[in-house]
Structures are given as structure tokens and as C-alpha cells.
Amino acid sequence: MTTTSEKLLNIENLVLHFKTSGGSVQAVDGVDFELGTNRAVVILGESGCGKTSLSKALLRLLPRNVDKYSGKVFLQNQDVMLLNDEEYRQNVRWVGISLVPQAAMNALNPVLKVGDQVAEPAMIHLGLSKAEAYGLVYKMFQHVGVPADFVARYPFELSGGMRQRVALAMALVTSPSLIVLDEPTSALDLLTQANIMNVLKRIKHELGTSFILITHDIATSSELADEVAIMYAGQIVENGDAKDFFPAPLHPYSQMLMASVPRLRSDSDPMFITGQPPSLMNPPAGCRFAARCPFRFEKCSQEPPVFQKGNRKVKCWLYQ
Amino acid sequence: MSVTTHTPSEKLAIRRTSANNTFFRVARYVGVRLLTLFITVVIGIYLTIMIANMGGYVDEIIKNQIRDSVTQSVAASPNAQQMDPEVRKKLIADRIALEEKRRGLDTPIAVRNARYLVNALQLDLGRAINLTSDAGSKQVRLIILERLPATLLLMGTSQLFLFFSSVFIALTLSRSYGSFWDKLVIALSPTSAVPPWFYGIFLILIFAAGLRVLPFGGMVDSPPPPNTFDYAVSVLKHLMLPGLSLVLSSFFLSVYNYRTFFLIYSSEDYVEMAKAKGLPTRDVERTYILRPTLPNIITNFSLLIIGLWTGALFTETVFLWPGLGRTLFQAIGLYDVPIIVGSTIIYAYMLALTVFILDFVYALVDPRVKIGE
Numbered sequence: 001m002t003t004t005s006e007k008l009l010n011i012e013n014l015v016l017h018f019k020t021s022g023g024s025v026q027a028v029d030g031v032d033f034e035l036g037t038n039r040a041v042v043i044l045g046e047s048g049c050g051k052t053s054l055s056k057a058l059l060r061l062l063p064r065n066v067d068k069y070s071g072k073v074f075l076q077n078q079d080v081m082l083l084n085d086e087e088y089r090q091n092v093r094w095v096g097i098s099l100v101p102q103a104a105m106n107a108l109n110p111v112l113k114v115g116d117q118v119a120e121p122a123m124i125h126l127g128l129s130k131a132e133a134y135g136l137v138y139k140m141f142q143h144v145g146v147p148a149d150f151v152a153r154y155p156f157e158l159s160g161g162m163r164q165r166v167a168l169a170m171a172l173v174t175s176p177s178l179i180v181l182d183e184p185t186s187a188l189d190l191l192t193q194a195n196i197m198n199v200l201k202r203i204k205h206e207l208g209t210s211f212i213l214i215t216h217d218i219a220t221s222s223e224l225a226d227e228v229a230i231m232y233a234g235q236i237v238e239n240g241d242a243k244d245f246f247p248a249p250l251h252p253y254s255q256m257l258m259a260s261v262p263r264l265r266s267d268s269d270p271m272f273i274t275g276q277p278p279s280l281m282n283p284p285a286g287c288r289f290a291a292r293c294p295f296r297f298e299k300c301s302q303e304p305p306v307f308q309k310g311n312r313k314v315k316c317w318l319y320q
Numbered sequence: 321m322s323v324t325t326h327t328p329s330e331k332l333a334i335r336r337t338s339a340n341n342t343f344f345r346v347a348r349y350v351g352v353r354l355l356t357l358f359i360t361v362v363i364g365i366y367l368t369i370m371i372a373n374m375g376g377y378v379d380e381i382i383k384n385q386i387r388d389s390v391t392q393s394v395a396a397s398p399n400a401q402q403m404d405p406e407v408r409k410k411l412i413a414d415r416i417a418l419e420e421k422r423r424g425l426d427t428p429i430a431v432r433n434a435r436y437l438v439n440a441l442q443l444d445l446g447r448a449i450n451l452t453s454d455a456g457s458k459q460v461r462l463i464i465l466e467r468l469p470a471t472l473l474l475m476g477t478s479q480l481f482l483f484f485s486s487v488f489i490a491l492t493l494s495r496s497y498g499s500f501w502d503k504l505v506i507a508l509s510p511t512s513a514v515p516p517w518f519y520g521i522f523l524i525l526i527f528a529a530g531l532r533v534l535p536f537g538g539m540v541d542s543p544p545p546p547n548t549f550d551y552a553v554s555v556l557k558h559l560m561l562p563g564l565s566l567v568l569s570s571f572f573l574s575v576y577n578y579r580t581f582f583l584i585y586s587s588e589d590y591v592e593m594a595k596a597k598g599l600p601t602r603d604v605e606r607t608y609i610l611r612p613t614l615p616n617i618i619t620n621f622s623l624l625i626i627g628l629w630t631g632a633l634f635t636e637t638v639f640l641w642p643g644l645g646r647t648l649f650q651a652i653g654l655y656d657v658p659i660i661v662g663s664t665i666i667y668a669y670m671l672a673l674t675v676f677i678l679d680f681v682y683a684l685v686d687p688r689v690k691i692g693e
Contacts, residue, residue, distance in 0.1 A: 061592055093597065
């Protein structure tokens, strides 16, 4: 394993809890992971497992009902959790990390031309004039495959796929070292999905950007992933190299998640996991997956530590 | 993704036809819109005429008034006392008929209403029955024009202050949802259930009767100060209490209203995206919250501006403010139909015009709105 100093991003014990009338929702509960330069990690998990909350915690896009928000987030060796809001805005937002949101449909201001919206971060963070920023906009539009004359269009005049590309161009315009993509393709048809994934691959290759891709679409994401992190009930249960992960996942949840993907040219029916994910309000003590796990034994009533297994980390007593 | 390509001449032709289409579309829209608005105004004014006349019952009241005054004046005249009762009765009947004819009460109400409607639509507002302007005219137009400046001064200052302060404060509050000030405004918003004239009475009690620092009512000291500066100071002092009561009675609800409005719009995805992009708060608020909500804000503002027209009936009355509201209040009490209708006609025309203009303003501020589609 490489040391912290060589990593682009290093998250240690990130916690984000929300206050609700029923109690504290532990949406992100002690997440650790690392990411190197020009690498892509895919964060996989069911709906409601805390994937989007993880991206919010990472980008400090907090809702009003935050109960607990703590941990360390080292971005290029600087703990950005220590910055105040104004420092964070100036030094991290779109300079260090940018975002391609879940619903690009609504992520663009309906009354501003898309060119202006893409140019905005470049003008603010890079101090460019509007004309210079537009130069970058045209370049980015070319990268993501949007015709140049679309700069003068309004979001409602674009198709869903085009809007997603514009959102991607917007994320790229300041050349950040890391882009968080929150289900960038989930609202799109299969052909457009494939197109966007190809654009992402090309950008990673050409611009050397790192990606955190948050999705539940295992098949599409496997094309881009260098690393995989499996999230379950607010925690990362398995994290490691994608090449090793996809053929042989370690954690029982990962195995069942992978088995639930329908396969072409195979007689085996897709599997499903019985039961429900635990409530994040009162997660069970010990392993959070224990109730649904076919391999559970006495040890599982205690919280499993993270075990190193080859170049993968797994949070399961089976690998003690 | 495929992009259709056209030769330059094709492009020009396309542009020309689309420009033509736009012209016809807008022209057709303007025609239809003006016609429907005019019909609405006609119906509205006709209904006002009917209501102000109480469907003809006001005629009965006026006829009785005429009978009363004629009988009394005849009874009071020394000549009539020596008359034969039959002759006196005939004299009374003749004078009543003459007076009714003079007032036009001999023609049927339906005919009079129709004639009245046509005149009203041409802004020929006619003559008041009982009220006169301070200059002594019975022309409705002159009465309204005389009272307008006082109303515009009172309503203009208070409503503009109310509008801008509540939008600004609401925007600040929406930033700090759940804070002490936010909760305070919510807690105080029911104070707007109390009408402004009620606050007016309290303010008069405190500042005029109790502390004796501000005048009880009116618009200027009597006699009016001779030089302009003293005059302005005097008007300002008289303006304080009615203005304050108008602001006070709507302030918290108005702030609460806009704050909720901004809260809803500030939870849009694109606002969060703007924050993620690292835009300064000022830019986020201006370009991502105010800009998309501009059509709503402009609507509120323009309705507020034309709302100035009716004045504040009770507040002006409580403060003896010589404005349109108080005149209207008096006119209603005296069944002075021409003044009530005259004021309504002007309001109806202004409302129709505003609605018409707003359609174009929407198209200017919101690219999603296209005229006539």
C-alpha cells in the first residue's frame, strides 16, 4: 500500500449524521478510503445505503438538519475539514473537487445560458475574463462532445444526454484533480449511458483526472473502475482493486450484490438478497449485514474491524 | 448525436420564415389578448355598476330622499301653507317629477346602466351625487385627481418600503433557517391578522394622545406652513403614524411569505450546484435564487403598484388622510355611485393593462416563456 503522502484523496473516519424527528440517521458512519491520482473508484451499493450522503459529506453540501459531521478529508495532503466555509469555497470547491450531480436535468439554472453556467466557475476560481472563460468552455464542450453553438442555448432546449454532457463540461472547466459523479447516467437511456461512459474514459486518459463514481449500476461502472468500494448501511464493507474485485468479491454482501446482476448467456437466475437493509436510525450492533448474511456466526454480533486481504480491504469476520 | 447542416442560403430562408412566423404569432396573440381583456373589463365594470346601484335599489333610496326634501321644502314655504291641500299635493308631485327627471330617474335602470357603461368605458366618469372636490367641483374626474397625490404619498411610501424591506429581510432569513430571528418572524406573523386601522388607533393613543409627539391626523398642520421646507416636515410628521400602521400590519406576514418562497426556491438542485461550484453567497442569491423567481416578484410588485390606486379605506379614515380611500369610504356611505364606479373603472383598466404588459415582461425575464405559444 502506498503512504498517505502519495495519495490524492485520503478520507479517515468520515461521519455524517442527520437529525430527524425519529432520531439521528447515521447516513455516513465512519468511512475510510484512499484514492490515487488519475484513478477512478466506483462506490456501489443499494439505494439508501448512504452513497449520496457520502458525496455530500465529501463536498460539504450539507442539508440543514446535520447532527454530526466529523472526520478527516485529506486532499493533496491538506485536511480540508479544518477549513472554514469561505476558505473551503475558495480552495476546494471546483478547484480541488467538482461535482456532476445526480439529476443534471435540474442542476442547471433554467434562466441562464448553459455557456454562462459552464464559464462561471472559471471566471470565479481562475480569475478569467468572460471571453477567456468561454475559450475554455468551447474546449470542454469539444472534450465532452457538445456542439460549440450550444453555448447560447438554455437548459430546457437540450436533451437529457446533452445536459449531462454540459454538467460534465462544467465540472471539468477548472481542471480539478478530482470529480465526484453522483449517478451521472442513471436517468439516461442505455445508448446515452454508454456514450457518457466513453467520454469519461477518454477524459480520464487525456486529462489525468480522478473520479469518484457513485452508482448502483454495476455493469456500466465496471468499465471505468480502477477500484471498487462497496457501501452498506453507511459504511464501506469492501474496498480494493477492481480487477481483483469483479471476478471474486470477498464480502458476503459484495458477493450477493454481484450475483444479483443479470448475466447474458448464462442459465443461472439473478440472485436477490432476502430481507431489508437495516434502518440507519438504529443500526444493529456488530456487523450491519449479519441479519441478511448466510455465513453469519457468533463473532458477527461484534463490530468487525477492517482486514487486509491481498490488495483489498474487507470488513468481515470471515477474513480474520 | 447528429447535427443537421444547412447551406447559408437555406439558413437565411429558415431565419426569414421563422421571423415572419414570430411576427404573426405575436400579432395574433396581442389581438386576442386585448380583446379578451377588454371583455373582462366590460363585464367587471358592468357588475360594479349593478352592485353600486344595489341592482336598482339605490334609485328607491334617492327617490325617497327627493320626496323627503321636496315635501319639507314645500311645507317650510309660507306660500304653500295657505294653499289648498289638493294644489299643494300637485305642486309637490310636480316638483318631485321635475327633480327625478333632472336626475334622470325617469328612464329605466337598464337603459341608464347601459348608457353609463358606455360612458364609463370612455373614461367619461360623470358627476358625483353628493361629494364635491375641495375646489368645489362635482366632476368625478376632478375629485379623484385632487385626492390622488395624498393617496400615492401614503400608500407609495408605505408599500414600497414594505416590499423592499420584506424581500431583503426574507432573503437574509432564508439563509439562516431555524435561527432565532427566523423563529421570531414566524411567531409574529399572526400580528398581520389585525387590520392597519386598528394599529392606527393604538399608535394615535400612544404617540398623539399619550406622548404628544406626533399629530392625531390630517396631512399637514393647520394653517399650512408657508415655506416649502416646513411644509415638507409637517407632511412627514403627519405621514409617520398612518404609514407605520400600514407597514406594521403587513410586515411580519410579508416577510414570512417571501422567506418561505425563497426557502423553497433555494432548495432547488441548481442552487446547491451553484454552492458546489464555489460561487460567493451574493452571486448564488442574485443569479440562482432571485433571477429564476423574478417573474413572481415582478408580478407581486406590479400588483402592489396598481393596488396603491384604491388607497387604504379605513386607515385614511382613521387618520383623516385626504386621500382616495377616505373619499371612497364617504362615497360608499352616501351611495355616491359615480365615484365608486369611477374609481373601479380606473382600477380595472390599470389591472388589465398590467396583466397585458406582464405577459411580455415574463417573456423577457424567463427564456422558457414564449409569447403566444
